[in-house]
Amino acid sequence: MTGKPGAATGGLYLHILVLAIVIVCELIGIQRLSIGLGTVIFLPILYAFALGILLNPAIFKASAKFLSKDAVKLSGAMITVAIMPFIAKFGTTVGPQISKIIEAGPALVLQEIGNLGTILIAFPVAVFLLKMGREAVGATYSIDREPNLALIADKYGLNSPEGAGAMGVYATGTLIGTFVFAIMPPLVHGLGIFDVRALAMSCGVGSGSMLAACTGGLVAVVPDQKDIILALAAASNILTYATGLYVGMFVALPLTEWLYNKARPSERKTA
Amino acid sequence: MANQTNTTANLADDLPLHAEDERKIDLVRHCGLLLIACAIGLIANWVGTGTSPLVALPGMAVLYVACIIGLGFARFVPFYLPSVAWVSLIAILITIPGVPGAAWVSEQVEHLNFLALATPALAYGGLALTASEFAIARRSGWKIVIVAICVMIGTYMGSVVVADLFLRLGQ
Numbered sequence: 001m002t003g004k005p006g007a008a009t010g011g012l013y014l015h016i017l018v019l020a021i022v023i024v025c026e027l028i029g030i031q032r033l034s035i036g037l038g039t040v041i042f043l044p045i046l047y048a049f050a051l052g053i054l055l056n057p058a059i060f061k062a063s064a065k066f067l068s069k070d071a072v073k074l075s076g077a078m079i080t081v082a083i084m085p086f087i088a089k090f091g092t093t094v095g096p097q098i099s100k101i102i103e104a105g106p107a108l109v110l111q112e113i114g115n116l117g118t119i120l121i122a123f124p125v126a127v128f129l130l131k132m133g134r135e136a137v138g139a140t141y142s143i144d145r146e147p148n149l150a151l152i153a154d155k156y157g158l159n160s161p162e163g164a165g166a167m168g169v170y171a172t173g174t175l176i177g178t179f180v181f182a183i184m185p186p187l188v189h190g191l192g193i194f195d196v197r198a199l200a201m202s203c204g205v206g207s208g209s210m211l212a213a214c215t216g217g218l219v220a221v222v223p224d225q226k227d228i229i230l231a232l233a234a235a236s237n238i239l240t241y242a243t244g245l246y247v248g249m250f251v252a253l254p255l256t257e258w259l260y261n262k263a264r265p266s267e268r269k270t271a
Numbered sequence: 272m273a274n275q276t277n278t279t280a281n282l283a284d285d286l287p288l289h290a291e292d293e294r295k296i297d298l299v300r301h302c303g304l305l306l307i308a309c310a311i312g313l314i315a316n317w318v319g320t321g322t323s324p325l326v327a328l329p330g331m332a333v334l335y336v337a338c339i340i341g342l343g344f345a346r347f348v349p350f351y352l353p354s355v356a357w358v359s360l361i362a363i364l365i366t367i368p369g370v371p372g373a374a375w376v377s378e379q380v381e382h383l384n385f386l387a388l389a390t391p392a393l394a395y396g397g398l399a400l401t402a403s404e405f406a407i408a409r410r411s412g413w414k415i416v417i418v419a420i421c422v423m424i425g426t427y428m429g430s431v432v433v434a435d436l437f438l439r440l441g442q
């Protein structure tokens with residue numbers, strides 16, 4: 001009976017550990033750090049993710065004693081389950097604001113096209129500045145969350161330069177995405193240029209944790225606009241769920257391919 | 272180089288690529304897991320906001336039911352839409368003014384802080400990372416980190432600029 005924990009007890013330890021992490025992080029609460037232009041916001045979700053990584057059996061060997069491989073696998077399944085009440089709560093903020101959402105409708109729909117901004121910024125950096133090869137196509141065509149990664153896997157296979165680029169951005173985004181999306185929006189708001197509704201509706205990029213970080217940061221700096229921030233972010237996130245894959249498939253990926261062929265005409269024949 | 276991409280592809284075996292297939296989810300098992308998630312969510316909300324779990328319970332029960340119905344739709348509806356999209360749509364529908372019970376639902380879920388509900392998912396997320404994911408991030412190197420940051424800034428700022436433009440035009 002000693003030695004490796006069974007599947008059930010391994011699962012129990014996992015949930016208890018998560019509960020402990022959650023309690024610690026919520027006790028610390030939201031912290032603010034004022035820097036010149038704006039405010040850097042630290043959210044409990046950031047601490048929770050960081051603590052999770054620190055206690056991850058792949059990093060912290062002692063954890064492996066009570067968190068089996070199965071428990072880590074269960075933890076992966078629990079992400080999609082545990083984010084659901086959050087997504088549901090987010091949805092309930094839309095209903096009461098529905099008239100304001102319809103009012104902002106054109107901007108809300110068209111900002112989905114703005115997600116192509118990744119090609120505008122990341123593609124030149126990858127191809128011209130960092131001299132990356134075809135990895136750049138997979139890396140920069142989208143934010144590379146699960147559906148986008150699946151598209152690359154389907155089209156090129158992950159056993160390809162494009163696949164390696166997409167997976168690299170996926171893994172990096174998983175590690176630092178929450179952090180970037182918690183820090184960036186309050187700083188952009190600090191510039192004083194953009195409508196807070198624009199900042200809110202851009203939070204929906206198709207990742208639950210990035211959505212949480214982005215709206216959490218914005219609400220912390222503009223608390224009196226909380227209701228409309230949540231509602232617009234939720235609405236845009238649903239739009240991204242619905243359109244993201246198709247924009248990637250029919251617009252972003254062909255466009256990135258075309259740009260790459262223009263930028264590196266010499267590679268065209270071998271590609 | 273060929274060798275390297277080969278290994279990277281092997282590392283990809285346990286990436287959540289197949290999470291998309293929600294046609295085969297085990298609804299009964301998910302009902303149980305979701306119950307655990309909601310319980311931890313109630314405690315997160317309690318610690319974070321001071322709202323007693325008893326006060327927040329009706330709101331959480333509503334969210335729980337919305338999630339189960341969303342999962343059921345993703346499982347049984349003949350066209351594909353991710354369960355999170357179904358859950359969102361249901362949650363929107365039951366809070367639109369005029370829909371029976373909408374005011375009650377809005378009042379109940381008001382006891383739940385949205386950010387506290389995301390904390391458990393991120394804790395699971397940190398613990399769920401596999402050695403492969405750390406290895407991919409390490410192997411991809413600093414160039415990918417820079418590109419990933421540019422990707423995130425570009426995706427966000429592109430949307431901000433377009434949204435801001437059309438909000439101004441609409442005024």
